[in-house]
Amino acid sequence: MTLDELRKQLVQIELQVSSGVCELDQIDCVRSFESSVLGKQGSIGLLLKNIRNYPPEQRGQVGQIINEAKAKAKAMIDARLDEIQRETLTKESQNTSAVDPTLPGSVESMGSLHPVTMVQLEIERIFERFGFTVEAGPEMEAEYNNFDALNIPADHPARDMQDTFWLNNGKVLRTHTSPVQHRAMKKFGAPLRIIAPGRCFRYETLDASHENTFHQVEGLVIDDEISIPNLIAMSKALLREVMQRDVKLRVRPGFFPFVEPGLEIDMNCQICDGQGCATCKQSGWIEILPAGMVHPNVLVAGGIDPHRYSGFAFGLGLTRLAMMKYGIRDIRVLNSGDLRPIVCPQRLGGPTLMNKTT
Numbered sequence: 253m254t255l256d257e258l259r260k261q262l263v264q265i266e267l268q269v270s271s272g273v274c275e276l277d278q279i280d281c282v283r284s285f286e287s288s289v290l291g292k293q294g295s296i297g298l299l300l301k302n303i304r305n306y307p308p309e310q311r312g313q314v315g316q317i318i319n320e321a322k323a324k325a326k327a328m329i330d331a332r333l334d335e336i337q338r339e340t341l342t343k344e345s346q347n348t349s350a351v352d353p354t355l356p357g358s359v360e361s362m363g364s365l366h367p368v369t370m371v372q373l374e375i376e377r378i379f380e381r382f383g384f385t386v387e388a389g390p391e392m393e394a395e396y397n398n399f400d401a402l403n404i405p406a407d408h409p410a411r412d413m414q415d416t417f418w419l420n421n422g423k424v425l426r427t428h429t430s431p432v433q434h435r436a437m438k439k440f441g442a443p444l445r446i447i448a449p450g451r452c453f454r455y456e457t458l459d460a461s462h463e464n465t466f467h468q469v470e471g472l473v474i475d476d477e478i479s480i481p482n483l484i485a486m487s488k489a490l491l492r493e494v495m496q497r498d499v500k501l502r503v504r505p506g507f508f509p510f511v512e513p514g515l516e517i518d519m520n521c522q523i524c525d526g527q528g529c530a531t532c533k534q535s536g537w538i539e540i541l542p543a544g545m546v547h548p549n550v551l552v553a554g555g556i557d558p559h560r561y562s563g564f565a566f567g568l569g570l571t572r573l574a575m576m577k578y579g580i581r582d583i584r585v586l587n588s589g590d591l592r593p594i595v596c597p598q599r600l601g602g603p604t605l606m607n608k609t610t
């Protein structure tokens with residue numbers, strides 16, 4: 253076959269491919285059509301095989317001509333395969349019995365936020381409205397920040413109040429969120445209004461009200477003429493808003509080395525409404541908000557002039573508050589993976605947290 257004849261034949265084959273392939277609408281048919289053209293015994297395949305019958309000096313050119321035609325044929329066949337696949341998908345998605353991959357998943361099985369997280373987010377929103385900044389500190393903390401900067405020097409008996417996990421690198425798992433007070437003073441100076449929610453750790457024996465891992469929200473306000481009435485007013489507004497009902501507060505003296513004076517702000521037990529139950533140890537009150545006026549030594553350690561500024565601080569028991577809000581009697585369920593209902597049905601009024609299997 254001369255070169256001219258070869259070219260003519262290839263044009264014929266291309267025409268056959270382009271018209272033939274359009275008539276096929278099954279992937280299998282296209283595949284067998286492909287091998288009838290490009291396969292070893294196919295129309296182009298045989299031409300390739302015949303290259304060796306040409307004189308050596310022509311073989312390069314012949315090969316090039318045939319390969320160009322082969323590439324065009326392959327492109328037409330692939331395009332048709334693509335088209336058929338797309339048509340099939342469209343048909344499937346129009347057919348109502350087929351799976352529609354664009355539908356959203358089942359919402360029921362998505363779970364929800366942890367009760368402690370829900371209360372934390374709520375508290376953050378409330379404090380942001382009061383003009384507070386939400387700060388975070390590390391869970392692995394320097395001994396200095398966790399203790400010394402808070403007026404708890406080494407050998408101070410107050411260190412024994414907080415059984416501490418000491419790490420091999422000399423740091424501690426923070427025993428409270430109070431070190432963020434020091435970090436915030438260093439970072440912002442005065443005046444200052446922050447809260448710092450976070451996870452804390454103590455080497456505790458576990459029972460219904462003690463966990464080795466729990467959450468607090470630290471609060472710190474430093475400004476001109478800050479006083480205890482500001483602290484009490486803020487506490488009342490906060491607790492009322494979180495519990496969504498009026499709460500009673502009781503204020504007692506309390507000792508914490510980083511405040512002077514130190515206070516314990518208690519809330520009437522929301523499980524028994526102050527009547528006395530196992531959760532409040534029959535007292536009718538829950539210790540929820542230890543607080544006080546920031547000790548001058550703590551201000552000095554944070555680089556703030558205690559003669560110019562005063563402030564209050566508090567360490568809200570976030571885990572305990574979440575338990576009160578949702579009527580959870582045993583702290584241990586909060587860190588377990590047990591999804592069975594954890595709500596006390598007798599809890600009076602307010603929001604409930606129900607597992608969907610109840």
Ligand code: DAH
Pocket residue numbers: 427428429430470471508510511542543544545564565566567568
């Ligand atoms: N850090 C204390 C604790 O975990 C709680 C606390 C008490 C925080 C008084 C304060 C405060 O900011 O003023 O036991």
